Structures are given as C-alpha cells and as structure tokens.
Amino acid sequence: MHHIIIGAGPTGVVAAETLRKLDAGSRITIIGDEPEAPYSRMAIPYLLIDQIDASGTHLRKGDGHYANHNIEVRQDRVTRVQSERKSVSLQSGADVSYDKLLIATGSRSVSPPVPGIDSPGVHACWTLQDARDIMQRAQAGARVVLMGAGFIGSIILEALATRGTDLTVVEMEDRMVPRMMNAVAGGLIKAWCENKGVKVLTSTQVEVIDAGQPLTVRLNNGNALAADLVIAATGVQPNVDFLEGSGIRTDYGVLVDTQLATSATDVYAAGDVAQGLDFSTGQYTVQAIQPTAADHGRIVASNMAGRTQTHRGNLNMNVLDTLGLVSSSFGAWMGVEGGDSAELLDAARFRYLNLQFEDDRLVGASSLGLTEHVGVIRGLIQTRVRLREWKQKLMQDPTRIMEAYLANTLAIGHNAGVV
Amino acid sequence: MLRALKLEPEKCTGCLQCEMACSYENEGVFNPAKSRIKVFTFHQEGRFAPYTCTQCEEAWCLHSCPVEAIVINADTGAKEVLDNVCVGCKVCTIACPFGTVNYNQDSGKVMKCDLCGGDPWCAKACPTGAITYVDVDNTGLDRMRAWAQQSPARPASHVEPRPKEIATYSRAQ
Numbered sequence: 001m002h003h004i005i006i007g008a009g010p011t012g013v014v015a016a017e018t019l020r021k022l023d024a025g026s027r028i029t030i031i032g033d034e035p036e037a038p039y040s041r042m043a044i045p046y047l048l049i050d051q052i053d054a055s056g057t058h059l060r061k062g063d064g065h066y067a068n069h070n071i072e073v074r075q076d077r078v079t080r081v082q083s084e085r086k087s088v089s090l091q092s093g094a095d096v097s098y099d100k101l102l103i104a105t106g107s108r109s110v111s112p113p114v115p116g117i118d119s120p121g122v123h124a125c126w127t128l129q130d131a132r133d134i135m136q137r138a139q140a141g142a143r144v145v146l147m148g149a150g151f152i153g154s155i156i157l158e159a160l161a162t163r164g165t166d167l168t169v170v171e172m173e174d175r176m177v178p179r180m181m182n183a184v185a186g187g188l189i190k191a192w193c194e195n196k197g198v199k200v201l202t203s204t205q206v207e208v209i210d211a212g213q214p215l216t217v218r219l220n221n222g223n224a225l226a227a228d229l230v231i232a233a234t235g236v237q238p239n240v241d242f243l244e245g246s247g248i249r250t251d252y253g254v255l256v257d258t259q260l261a262t263s264a265t266d267v268y269a270a271g272d273v274a275q276g277l278d279f280s281t282g283q284y285t286v287q288a289i290q291p292t293a294a295d296h297g298r299i300v301a302s303n304m305a306g307r308t309q310t311h312r313g314n315l316n317m318n319v320l321d322t323l324g325l326v327s328s329s330f331g332a333w334m335g336v337e338g339g340d341s342a343e344l345l346d347a348a349r350f351r352y353l354n355l356q357f358e359d360d361r362l363v364g365a366s367s368l369g370l371t372e373h374v375g376v377i378r379g380l381i382q383t384r385v386r387l388r389e390w391k392q393k394l395m396q397d398p399t400r401i402m403e404a405y406l407a408n409t410l411a412i413g414h415n416a417g418v419v
Numbered sequence: 420m421l422r423a424l425k426l427e428p429e430k431c432t433g434c435l436q437c438e439m440a441c442s443y444e445n446e447g448v449f450n451p452a453k454s455r456i457k458v459f460t461f462h463q464e465g466r467f468a469p470y471t472c473t474q475c476e477e478a479w480c481l482h483s484c485p486v487e488a489i490v491i492n493a494d495t496g497a498k499e500v501l502d503n504v505c506v507g508c509k510v511c512t513i514a515c516p517f518g519t520v521n522y523n524q525d526s527g528k529v530m531k532c533d534l535c536g537g538d539p540w541c542a543k544a545c546p547t548g549a550i551t552y553v554d555v556d557n558t559g560l561d562r563m564r565a566w567a568q569q570s571p572a573r574p575a576s577h578v579e580p581r582p583k584e585i586a587t588y589s590r591a592q
Contacts, residue, residue, distance in 0.1 A: 010485060014482070040485035040486055042485040042486075042506075042508050042510065043485060043486050043506050043508070046506040046507070046508075051506065052506060056486065056504070056506065057486065058486070059485070059486070059487065060487055061486075061487055061504065290483060290485050290510050291479075291482075291483040291510060291513075291514045294482045294483055295482070298482070317513050317514075318513070319508075319509045319510060319512060319513045321507075321509065324524070326509065326522065326524075328513055330513070371509075371512070371521060371522040371524065372452075372518075372521050373457070373518030373519070373521065374512050374513055374518065374521075375479075375511075375512055375513050375514060375515035375516055375517065375518040375519070375520060376516070376517060376518025377513075377518075378513060378514070378515075378516045379516030379517055379518060382516060383516070401518075402457075402459055402470075402518055403459050403460075403461060405518070406459055406468050406470060407461065
C-alpha cells in the first residue's frame with residue numbers, strides 16, 4: 001500500500017504520522033515543493049522578530065523524525081494527477097503511482113491586481129523564503145507599507161512594528177480583521193495599533209506601486225507613500241490549479257464529503273485546500289485554520305487506512321495578537337437569524353466580549369483582551385449544551401462563560417439538584 | 420498506575436489555597452491570576468468549583484500546536500508545555516474546549532497544569548480534600564473524558580439540538 005501525500009504542511013505531516021500508526025506496513029511519501037523541512041507558517045511572525053530561528057518553525061523537532069517513522073519526504077512539485085491510472089506526475093519528470101492519494105496542498109498568497117506589484121521590494125509574507133526576504137529589508141527605521149489588515153496582515157503587523165520599522169497599514173475595508181471582528185472590535189484594534197505608533201489607513205486602496213528606491217505607493221485617496229518595503233497580505237487561495245483536467249471536482253477548494261474523500265476513487269483532500277464541513281453553518285467551506293488542518297489530517301488518515309471516521313464539521317475560530325491586544329472569534333460570531341446576543345464593551349481598557357445565542361445555546365463569540373479560559377467558548381458552542389437559566393446570566397454578565405460551562409456540565413448547580 | 424487530580428466541588432470552601440500554591444510553585448509569585456487551577460464561585464448557590472486540565476485523552480491543545488511545543492510526560496501522562504519551543508501563538512488556548520490553557524502575557528507563552536511533575540501542589544495545599552491526587556480509576560475522570568471525546572458530537576444528558584440543514588456533498592453529483 002503506497003500512500004502519497006501532496007503537501008508538507010501540518011495536514012500532510014499529521015496525516016502521515018497517523019497513517020504510520022494505523023497502517024504500519026504501508027509506504028508513505030510526502031511530496032512538498034518548498035526547499036525546507038516541513039514547517040509551520042504560523043511560526044513565521046516569531047521568526048521575524050528573532051524569537052526563534054528557522055528550525056523553531058519546523059513542525060517536528062527531533063532529528064530524523066520522518067526517517068524514524070519510515071516516512072519519505074520528497075522535495076518536488078506535483079504537476080498532474082491521473083486519477084484513472086492512480087498516478088501523479090512530478091515536475092522532475094517521473095510518474096509515481098499511488099494506492100491512496102491525499103491532496104493537502106494548502107493555499108498560496110495571491111497578489112492583488114495592482115500595477116507595479118512585481119517591483120523589487122514588494123513581497124508576500126507566506127513562505128519561509130518570503131520571511132527571509134522581508135527580514136533583509138525590514139530593518140529598524142525602514143519605511144514599510146503593509147497591504148491588508150486581515151488575519152495574516154494583522155499577525156505580522158506586530159513583528160514589523162517590533163523590528164522598529166516605520167509601519168503603515170493599508171486596508172481596503174472599513175476596519176481591521178473584517179472577517180473575524182465586527183465594527184466595534186475591529187475599530188478598537190485599529191485604535192490600539194495607532195496608539196502604539198502604527199499608521200492604519202482603513203477604507204483605503206493601493207492603486208499603483210512605482211518601482212524605485214524608495215518605492216512609491218500611490219493610494220486612492222490621492223496620497224503617496226515612500227517605502228523601502230511593501231508587503232502584500234491581501235489574501236490567500238487554495239492550491240487547486242494543478243488538478244485541472246484530473247476529474248477531481250473543485251469549487252473554491254477541493255470538494256470533499258464527510259470522509260474527506262474527493263469525487264475520485266481513493267483520492268482524499270484535507271486542510272486548507274479542502275472545502276470541508278463547517279460546524280456552525282452546515283455548509284462546505286475552506287476554513288484555512290490550524291486546528292482544522294490538524295483535525296482533518298487525523299480524520300483523513302483514518303479513512304485512508306480503511307477505518308471509517310466521519311467528519312462532523314469543524315468550528316471556525318481564530319486568535320490574534322496585535323501588539324499585545326489579544327482577540328479571538330468563534331463560530332457564528334456575527335450572530336444568527338432570530339438569535340440573541342450579549343455585548344460587553346469597555347473601550348477605555350480595550351475589553352470587549354460579544355456572545356451570540358440561538359435559543360439557549362451559544363453559537364458564536366468574539367472577544368478583545370480575553371486570555372483566561374477563552375477555549376471554553378469552543379466547549380460551549382461545540383457541545384451544543386443547553387444553557388437554561390445560564391443564558392440569562394450570560395446576557396447580564398457575558399464574562400461568566402466558564403461558570404456557565406461548569407454549572408451545566410459538573411455536579412454543581414442544577415446538576416446536583418441544588419437549583 | 421497513572422494518577423490524576425480528583426476535583427470534588429462539594430468539598431470546596433473557596434479558600435483559594437490551591438491557586439496560591441500553584442502560582443507560587445510554578446510562577447514564583449502568590450498570584451491567583453497566574454494559577455493553572457482556578458476556583459469558580461457560584462454565589463447564589465453558595466458553591467465553589469475547583470477546575471483545571473483533566474489531561475484529556477483527546478489532547479486538543481497538543482494536536483493544535485503548530486510547533487510541537489506540547490508533549491506528553493510519559494511518567495505522569497500530563498500534557499506539558501515546553502517553554503523553549505512555545506512561540507506564544509495561542510492556538511491551543513482556543514482549541515482546548517475546557518478553557519484550561521491560558522496565555523501568560525508576561526512570559527509570552529501559554530501555561531497549563533502539568534501535575535507538577537507528579538506531585539501536584541494544589542492537592543497538597545487543599546485543606547478540605549476537595550483536590551486529591553489519586554489513581555485514575557477513582558476520579559470520575561472517565562465521565563469528563565467521555566465528555567471531551569464526544570464533542571463535537573452531541574453532549575450526554577441534554578435535549579437533542581434542533582436538526583440543522585446540512586448540504587451534504589455527494590460523489591454522485
């Protein structure tokens with residue numbers, strides 16, 4: 001049995017390790033196209049501030065980890081999948097046949113359609129090589145323009161500020177992290193960053209980048225910024241292009257069922273490239289978050305090994321630290337039709353908590369400045385626990401999420417027959 | 420035989436000795452905010468609930484870590500944070516459905532109960548026996564772990580959620 005895994009990110013590595021446990025005698029090959037040991041993009045911000053070196057980004061730390069588990073990691077690029085013949089074509093020329101194939105190719109950063117985006121000194125921040133290029137230019141005092149204040153832009157913002165650069169953030173939408181935070185919270189994050197000396201331009205677009213030293217970044221408000229470095233963090237997109245003509249059905253990502261199987265026999269997809277079941281909406285979407293990538297990796301490996309496991313849907317969630325202000329969002333943070341919500345705002349202290357309910361269940365939340373027991377929000381949402389009288393208590397004081405969880409799951413409160 | 424913390428809310432008086440002992444032994448300060456065990460107060464019911472990591476089998480924190488900074492201590496079964504590997508990304512703090520991994524803003528790392536290497540100070544400090552360190556079979560831990568393992572499925576002993584429309588993708592399409 002030969003399992004081929006395309007992609008050396010968290011999903012590919014977790015799947016390979018799980019397969020090794022479940023299918024001990026099988027041959028396992030990971031094919032990744034970057035000239036690095038398998039690493040985590042999540043760790044790049046910490047590399048940028050020299051908190052870790054490149055090895056600190058590696059998914060597995062032990063020497064010879066992959067060889068010890070009899071997992072072959074091959075640097076190459078899959079250019080085609082022949083699902084009828086059960087083989088993949090490699091850029092290096094060879095064709096390799098598989099018994100089971102996992103597509104875990106993740107996503108790539110997408111350049112915004114801006115004239116001059118290919119100029120020297122304009123970089124994405126997605127790969128380890130991008131990070132090395134950025135570190136060369138992002139010296140103390142360097143003028144840096146960061147395009148995009150979404151999750152990725154915001155997560156590298158801190159690193160750029162910490163490096164002592166003169167940083168300007170340009171975001172097209174009216175607030176920071178618009179797909180994770182509402183107007184109140186997104187506005188507070190912007191105010192926080194501005195207080196820390198970062199210039200944040202929302203509802204602003206880059207129109208043209210003129211090459212040169214420095215680069216000139218022309219904005220749609222008529223202003224122009226001189227820049228030693230421009231970072232484009234305007235979005236990512238699943239790596240599905242190589243599947244064209246393969247017969248494997250794709251939409252935005254690769255279409256999968258609840259076993260993470262694709263439309264082709266013995267071909268699976270998982271992680272950021274897979275359009276998997278979302279716990280909150282019941283729809284199939286690309287979540288592109290670390291916990292989902294790891295969960296997918298374990299589930300898909302089990303199915304590839306012949307032990308059927310049904311994917312019940314992942315909760316979409318994120319946590320972000322912008323210059324010391326921690327924010328998080330979970331599930332239906334924007335609320336559901338006919339649902340109730342509770343909101344607590346202390347703008348002066350940059351504290352915010354927003355809970356969203358459907359009937360007496362928690363279905364979503366977003367927070368600023370909450371670092372204690374924040375995970376219990378996931379517990380409350382994903383166990384679909386009925387909050388009963390605790391819904392009212394949370395409406396009055398949303399910070400009592402942990403008590404609400406304990407009261408409904410431990411032998412206290414009504415579970416002990418006291419209330 | 421693996422041992423585990425047994426938490427009995429009905430014996431807890433809310434004295435917070437456990438929080439003091441935990442923060443002092445692990446962080447060097449008497450500061451409940453730095454404790455990995457937490458006592459929750461239910462004023463109206465006049466009850467207290469000590470709560471910390473159950474070292475659950477699922478190990479959501481460990482599996483969600485992007486840099487392998489959470490590992491299992493083979494002697495105690497505890498899931499331990501390696502401070503020199505943790506980058507402080509906080510993904511584990513949202514992944515743990517029990518809310519028992521917290522971010523420590525001073526250290527820039529996450530912290531969670533590690534059973535003090537097999538000699539937990541909270542249990543030694545508890546004057547009423549609400550926190551004891553006992554053989555795993557005797558903790559009621561199975562129930563808590565069952566709870567952990569069934570999420571994201573439905574919880575036990577609760578009313579069935581309203582059916583949700585799920586657009587199932589079918590290969591035959």
